[in-house]
Amino acid sequence: MQRMTRYYGQNGNGGGHSPASCFASRLERYAPLTDEEKGFVARMEEAERPVKRGEVVLKAGEPSTELGVVKEGWAVARSDRLNGRSQTLRIYLPGEIIGLPGLGIGHYAHEVVMVTQGCICPFPKDHITGIYARVPRLAALLTAVASVDQVALKDRLFMMGSGTARERMAHFLLDLHERLLLSNPDMGRRFRLPLRQVDIAEVLGLTKVYVNRLLKAFTEEGLIEIQRPYVRILRPAELKSMSNYVNRYEQIDQSWFPSPARNDISL
Amino acid sequence: MQRMTRYYGQNGNGGGHSPASCFASRLERYAPLTDEEKGFVARMEEAERPVKRGEVVLKAGEPSTELGVVKEGWAVARSDRLNGRSQTLRIYLPGEIIGLPGLGIGHYAHEVVMVTQGCICPFPKDHITGIYARVPRLAALLTAVASVDQVALKDRLFMMGSGTARERMAHFLLDLHERLLLSNPDMGRRFRLPLRQVDIAEVLGLTKVYVNRLLKAFTEEGLIEIQRPYVRILRPAELKSMSNYVNRYEQIDQSWFPSPARNDISL
DNA sequence: CGTTTGCTTGAAGTAGGTCAATGTGAGTGG
DNA sequence: CCACTCACATTGACCTACTTCAAGCAAACG
Structure with a gap:
């Protein structure tokens, strides 16, 4: 199973x-x-x-x-x-x-x-x-x-x-990669993607058939490499520019946080 | 609870x-x-x-x-x-x-x-x-x-x-209507929609041309009535069933709120 | 070793996009 | 009061990115 x-x-x-x-x-x-x-x-x-x-x-x-x-x-x-x-x-x-x-x-x-x-x-x-x-x-x-x-x-x-299907796919791969990097900073560009193509299709709002074609195309263009269930991002720059990807997870703004002590109000 | x-x-x-x-x-x-x-x-x-x-x-x-x-x-x-x-x-x-x-x-x-x-x-x-x-x-x-x-x-x-374009449009109209009802409970089914068709297109991820055709179709089917800039929802039930719309704004759960007094913890 | 689950590929269809022209009403100036 | 304009709406003719249907394949599992 x-x-x-x-x-x-x-x-x-x-x-x-x-x-x-x-x-x-x-x-x-x-x-x-x-x-x-x-x-x-x-x-x-x-x-x-x-x-x-x-x-x-x-x-x-x-x-x-x-x-x-x-x-x-x-x-x-x-x-x-x-x-x-x-x-x-x-x-x-x-x-x-x-x-x-x-x-x-x-x-x-x-x-x-x-x-x-x-x-x-x-x-x-x-x-x-x-x-x-x-x-x-x-x-x-x-x-x-x-x-x-x-x-x-x-x-x-x-x-x-x-976004076109290509753009969505690029965005999806990059986003997942960045999020995985958050908890595995030394992971590199290769990561385990435990999703079936039909799962990816449901994420992207596409059909599994088209997802398959996209992944094939991405592979042939040398953008990614697939060794199921692992994916390697080969050309992140192109993927980024084609999907306008921005990493939103890099840092958070704590400037407005209240101070840790309960009744000490920093304002 | x-x-x-x-x-x-x-x-x-x-x-x-x-x-x-x-x-x-x-x-x-x-x-x-x-x-x-x-x-x-x-x-x-x-x-x-x-x-x-x-x-x-x-x-x-x-x-x-x-x-x-x-x-x-x-x-x-x-x-x-x-x-x-x-x-x-x-x-x-x-x-x-x-x-x-x-x-x-x-x-x-x-x-x-x-x-x-x-x-x-x-x-x-x-x-x-x-x-x-x-x-x-x-x-x-x-x-x-x-x-x-x-x-x-x-x-x-x-x-x-x-969602298809029709479904998106139906959802959009219903959602906007419900949200407007929140601050104008006795507004009825007619509301002012101060958006151009191109604005709606940008909301729905469609082209303005197709938005125009959709609005025309909705009007001809008797789903809505348009007297710019006002829209009247004529058959909310059909719009709801065709877009699976759920009103998320009806109620809010306060059960987990802390008590208003600062140091009185309701737990 | 057969069954299942998922991947791959081809051929044909369609929802919605693109391009481009025309229509319309609300100003504005004369 | 009429012309001129400008911003939008409307409509038609064609196009394509993606879907749908359907069949074949590979590998994992029982």
Whole structure:
């Protein structure tokens, strides 16, 4: 059933962070956390649930009682259509939070499904309450991360609205590469892409047939190299210029964060 | 477990001119604000700047020092392409905040332009600092509103990725109508649409020619009625079923909000 | 070793784009 | 009151990027 071997996650790459918490290490990349903040983050990863490929982690329409941290594996948020085609709205990599949009509307708007096997750390929604009440700087950090996310989402909307299939594909490959680099800085240009062509098609809003043709064309043009399930980006510059790609993940702006101490207001 | 509050239920001014503080009244629709919270909200609307149609309110690439509340008029966030076509990423109606995504990345990712004349209330970014530090429930409210926004954005991504032109148009009209109803509950099915066909085309990722043909077709099929610049939705049910439209703005979940008093943690 | 799941390829169709011309109403100036 | 203009809307004729359908292939698994 599973044609993939194990997803390679947080193998020790000199970073020195504990493999137990990819989410905490992701956050600490931006700003060192206080002990109190670390405590709150740790509680988001207390529980662990192994999940199989294809498993629905969050069901669309259900009341949103929990959020979750993807600890291992890839997940996607998707919108199913009665009609036929379904659309992947977002790919979640290890260290990212799922279910955040459910905060506002009280139920999950779109289902989240695993595309590889992996491991999810669910935590109750009202854990966020404590973060807003007690560690406002952490709340601000989460907000900042969410807003980077929103920018990336808008970039994707742009590609879907006025990009050709080639441009979308280029943008997709570059974006995934950059995001993987965030947690694996010394990964290089070759990365594991545990998605079937039909999965990519659902991300890009294309058919699997055309995705196949695009990948073939990209390969023939020497833009990429495929050794399934690995992809190597051969000519990033051309891909960037053809898709107008901008890396949105490089840094976040902390200038507006409140100070870590609870009642010390920097204003 | 979850306390939802209906969003409707404020007397609407059918006329069409904004109240003194459309942003505050929009927030108060969700939850009554404490005096302290009101003070912070009021400071977001202290300054006022009249803006002309076509004026660039936020320039892409510039450091994000300010956010703003749209007090009057319509604005759009758009992504320009060297190539040619440009894509509208988001329409901002009165009472909505612009520049929020700039919080995370420290500069404006996409430009914001007025599509009608209007009025913007700019406020400094670090005003958000005070909200996170001192009125956490207001911070949570802003987060909730942003997350509803993100869901709506994902719905749009879905339409752009796997919707036909007809479906996109139907979705667009319904979505705009619902959003306008939020601040004008007794507006009915007829609303002012101050966009040119080319503006709509940029929202939908289509050409103005095709937008024209779609509008003509919709009119001939009796789905809508156009008396420029007004549109009337004649058969909302058909539009809904053909575009799978879901109104995401109806309710907001406050169950996870911290309590209004600063150090009283409801957990 | 047969079955399944996913990849590849060809041929034909279509939704929506492109190009280009014409129509229309709301100013503006004379 | 009429001409002139300018910004948009409308319409027609053709074009193409992508889809659809359908068949064949490869490799992994049972």
